Structure formats: structure tokens, C-alpha cells
Amino acid sequence: MSEFVTLTIDGKEVKAPKGATVLEAAKSAGIHIPTLCFLKDINEIGACRMCIVDVGARSFQAACAYPVSEGLNVITNSPKIRETRRVTLELILSNHDRECLTCVRSQNCELQKLAKELNVKDIRYEGENQEFPIDDLSPSIVRDPNKCVLCRRCVSVCNEVQSVGAIGVVDRGFNSTVSSPFNFALNDTPCVNCGQCIVVCPVGALYEKSSVEKVWDALANEDLHVVVQTAPAVRAALGEEFGYPIGTRVTGKMVAALKRLGFAKVFDTDTAADLTIMEEGTELVERIKNNGKLPLITSCSPGWIKFCEHNYPDMLDNLSSCKSPQNMFGAVLKSYYAEKMGIDPSKIFVVSVMPCTAKKFEAGRPELASTGYPDVDEVITTRELAQMIKEAGIDFMNLPDEQFDDPMGEATGAGVIFGATGGVMEAALRSVPYLLTGKDDENIDIKVVRGVEDFKEAELEVNGIKIKAAVVHGLGNARKLLDKIRSGEAEYHFIEVMACPGGCVNGGGQPIQPASVRNETDLRTERAKAIYEEDEAMTIRRSHQNPRVLKMYEEYFEKPGSEKSHKLLHTHYVARENYPEN
Amino acid sequence: MSCTGCCADNKLKELEKIIEKYKDIRGALIPVLHEAQELYGYLPLSVQKKIAEGLNIPLSEVYGVVTFYTQFSLNPKGKYKISVCLGTACYVKGAGEIYDKISEILNIKSGECTPDGLFSLDACRCIGACGLAPVITINEDVHGRLTVDDVPGIIQKYIDKEKEAKDQEKLVEA
Structure with missing residues (x-):
């Protein structure tokens, strides 16, 4: 007490x-x-x-x-308190780029709201203004220091929560700014593009590099067959942009909206998540059987992958060689699907809707183009999709619920839960017994790996083989676990790491909720509820029972881990320097 | 092989020793930066990177501290280090204009060094010589009660001094 x-x-x-x-x-x-x-x-x-x-x-x-x-x-x-607050706010506003009408955060800006709340009618201070160049060299994140109010939330999340430390407060007094060391572009720093800085920014000083115009252009191009895939976490948060309560599942309306935007086919990344489980589960079983490199660590989260490349280059062999579901799907669409539908893969344009800003960086990785074409052509975040829906004048709330398209639309509950921390692990553990013995374990809900605790553990025994698994989310937690593994203090067979706290549902591309909401509501938990609700509602909840995935193996990939699947569904990683030499 | 190579190697070893000395002490960063600056004369990227790695803290934190304290420098210092006092007394006596004049003549700003390495310029806080306001220091020399018109002559004196030293060297060589 x-x-x-x-x-x-x-x-x-x-x-x-x-x-x-x-x-x-x-x-x-x-x-x-x-x-x-x-x-x-x-x-x-x-x-x-x-x-x-x-x-x-x-x-x-x-x-x-x-x-x-x-x-x-x-x-x-009191009058004095109100006046003091107002003066302080006016001083902040006097050095703020007040182009509110065209700002990405217009109407979702904590500064704007506060100015209204404190009844600021006039900004009495005119003086020197700082003018900074906008850093837009990163494929994921744009930094506009002219809007920054020096609240330090981004610095705190980058350093304390994520332990990335790509940005900090530099200089002093009036010259203080939030910046990378030596003013390097974010692209030239150990930034992992997770975008947690964006979702905590109260103003428009940090935002994603938009791909909206490129997607509109592709949709308007009649030569292209433009298909879209949506990650599981998008459906759990998109509704927030249209006034639904946090945690509302809007899968059917999202699909309907995408069809109305003009995509030729609307597919579910969950299908590729099931494929990932087949490949990664097989990889795990093989590594255990053949004394391969353990622990095996998941590779779905591109923020985590880049973090590992910067900070744990000695552990790159521990990463699963599986591409992330996004890129697996892209490669499948430009190979299997292209063949099946008789479409030239050069004419297929793959758009991903992701809860993630790091996916933009991932899509641009040169090695992720197994068919000779980039697996994924453009990535938009949940926020950008909402923007497109609004721009197209679609009445989201009154849309009917529609279904993902055939032939790639079938997914399982296991694919859906990829969107929450522990989901990949749970999905894997639902399939590993089958992959080892050809028989399913009775247990389908593996609740010990669910929830937002920093660190979760599970153990599974199949045919006398013990599998010790761990789950971490948030890169600060990942660092703690990795350090223990490096020093030999902890031993596991299989580890799931998600870069963002709570997993993809709380990704850097998700709708931005102001501090007033975040202080009261755990977004991670609320949005994850929608994910598990969808899982419960599915008739098939194990990846290895996905009929489409089975058909793909039968018709194309032969079996998990085959030569063809290695060519198209697997990748490799590179050690990265944190900063340029000079 | 040129001498700069082995000097750089020696300095690096010294820096490693400094880091080693403070490694496990809380609040090690500032003393390490002090000693590193004494060693190198300033704190370039390569030195800050080494310190960040050695103390296991992000470079952004190191750089934040270096840019916060005026005593740390990102740029090499000149042979003649000019400090212009911008403390209250000097400032009201016109130190601002003196600073501007020096900046104009040498074409550098506070924290910078002339390309020939001869002069560096810093704006500093009160040096406790308010009676001589406005005051500047060049290395150990104090120049007080200055007017803007004094500035070109003072700088010229150091340029002449340098020229004389060079001529002397040439004579000796000949």
C-alpha cells in the first residue's frame, strides 16, 4: 500500500x-x-x-x-498564472513556423489546440527567427526544425525507449535545436526509421516521407496493374482517423475503401505472414535439428533489422533469413501471381499499406528485388491511406464491409496477430509442432506471449525437443536481451523482436493520438484487442492450414525452404556504420 | 611516411588511455572531453565518435554536451586565440562592435579559425577585467579600453610578428 x-x-x-x-x-x-x-x-x-x-x-x-x-x-x-502561461506560449509561437493551413498536423496539433485553449489572440513578440533546412533525405522520416517546440519527446523516445540515440538537443539557449550530431541527415545516422518520434511529436516537426502522390500517379496509369496489400495492424487503427473509438476493427470498410480508390486487387499481408511462418518455422526446426545458429531471431520488423545491423553486426547470422511478410508478398505477387494471372511482372505495381515508417526504407533496400523488380514499389502508412480516402471523398463510415480479393486474399488468425507484440511467436508456436511431427498441438491460444510486458517467455516441448522462446518489443528492451545473449547470460532457441513498443499496432505510421489521449489510454493494448478479436473470429487459425499458402507450395514453391523459396522469399543483411567517416 | 601519421597514432593511444581511466565512472563524459580537448586542441567528429564508443553512450549525447558548453570547441584553435568579452560591462561599452570588426577583418565567426590557422575567434563571458572594458584577450595578452578603430592595428601586430618569425627562420635556414 x-x-x-x-x-x-x-x-x-x-x-x-x-x-x-x-x-x-x-x-x-x-x-x-x-x-x-x-x-x-x-x-x-x-x-x-x-x-x-x-x-x-x-x-x-x-x-x-x-x-x-x-x-x-x-x-x-489565477490572472497571473494565466498571463504567464500565455506569455510563454506566445514566445514559443513567435519562433514557430505558423503555416498551419498547409501543415501535415493541421487540426491534429497540440500547439494549435493549446493556443486556442489559452486564448492567444495576438503574438506580441517579433524578433529574430531561426531558419533551418528541412531534412528530407531519409526515405522514411522528414524533420522540419522550424516547427519544433523543443519539447524533447522525440529525443526521449529515441534515446530512452528505443536506445537508438540518433537525435539529441544540440547547442544552447536561443540556438538550441533537436538535431543529429554534426547535423548529419537522419539518413546518415543510426536512425532505424521506426517513427516513434513522429507519433510522439506534438506538432508537425516530424512526419513521414509521403508517397501519396506516387500512389495516385500509379493508380492513374492505365498500363499498370496496381495491387495493394495491407498489414494486420492497419485495420486495428485506421478507424481512429475517421472518428471511431481506439481499438475498433475496420477490416471490411478498409477493403471497401481500397477498392474504391481504384486498386485492381486488394490483398491481405496476413497471407504472406502465414507464408513467413512456414518458412521461418521450417528454418527454426532445421536449425534446431542440425545444430545451426541459435537463437533464431525474427526478421519481420525492419526497424529492428536496421538496429541489429548497426548495433549487433556480430549477430546478423542469428536473424532469420526470411524476408518480412511485406516483401515476401511483393515477391510472390511479381512471380507466382504474375504467372498465374498472365501479367508481365514489370506491369505489376505493388503498394503496401503499413503501420510503419521503416517499411518505406525496407522497400527501398536494393537486395529486396528477387524478381528483378522491387518486391514492393511504394509504401504508405495508415495515416497516408486515411489521407487518400479523405482526398477521394469516400464516406468511410458509411461503406459496406467487403472481402479481400482472390486469389491471394486468404489468411488465418495466425497471420492477423503478427500486428501485436508476441503475435509472430504465437503464430509460430501454433505451427512448429506440426512442422516437427506432422500433428497439431491442442493448444491454440498461447496467452503467455500476449500483452505489453517488456519481456515475455514461453516454453514448448514437442517429441522431447524443448523450445525456449522469448518476446521483446521496443528496441531498448531488445538491447537488454541481446546484451544478455551476447554475454551468454541468457539462452533461447527462438526470439521475437518488434522495434515498436507494443508491436506494429503502435507503429510509427499509425494514427497520431495527442498526449491527452496517450496519457490516459494504452494504445498498444486497445489496438491489440482488435487484432485478437479478428483472430478469434477466423475459422482457420494456424498458418500451415492456409489453403492459399498450401496451394502456393503445391503449384510453385514445392516446400518451405526449397531452392525457389530461398531465391524469392529469403534475404541477407549487412553490417552498417553508424555515421559517415567525415 | 610522414610524421602526422605517427603523431595521430600516438594521440589515439593517449585518447584510449583517457577513456579507459574514466570508463566506469558515472559522469565521465565531461572530464574525458576536457582531457581530449587538451590533447587535440579541439573535438572533431573522429574524437567524439571514439569517446561515444568508449563510454558506450550515443554520439548524439556527446555532441549535445560539446555544443552546450562554450569551452568545448568543434574547430581547431588558431595559433593566436582571440576571445572577445561579451560580459555585461564590456557589452555596454561596445564589445559587440569590436567583435563584429574582428569577425569582418578575419572573415570568421565565433568558434571558427582562419584557413591559415593563425587566428581563431571566440565570444566569451566576463573575464573579470571590467575596469578595462571593452576587453579582448589574444592568447595571454590582454587588450583593454578598446575602440573599433584599434582593432585593425592590433591584428596587424600579430600578423607582423608572425612574418618576422618566418623571416628569421628563413635566415637561419640560409
């Missing part, structure tokens, strides 16, 4: 646990204090001074960082 203290906030007696902040105590008493830099568990540093309150000290204190104490008397609202 935690101890409680009693304090007074705006004349109201409030009980709060010892160690709580004034902000938390006020919140529990129904008193709203404005915040800007504050993001629960990620950034609690009192940098922006929006949440200042009077605690009877010489100067106003930041409520998000000031601890409660017995008998403390707090005033959150």
Missing part, C-alpha cells in the same frame, strides 16, 4: 499518493492543467512551462514535475 498525503488544490482538499506529481493529483481531482511537453512515462521533465502552478514558492513551478507533499497549497488558476 502506498502512503497518501493530503494537499489543497484551488481550495479543494485532495488526497494523492506520496511521490505523485501535482499534475497527477490535480487530474485525479478533476482539475485540468494545460501541458505541452509532458508525455506520461516518456517525457516528464517540465521543459515547456505550460503547466506552471503557484505552490507558494518564490516562482511558479511545473506541475508535471513538482511532487505533492502534506499540506501543500496549490493554485492552478
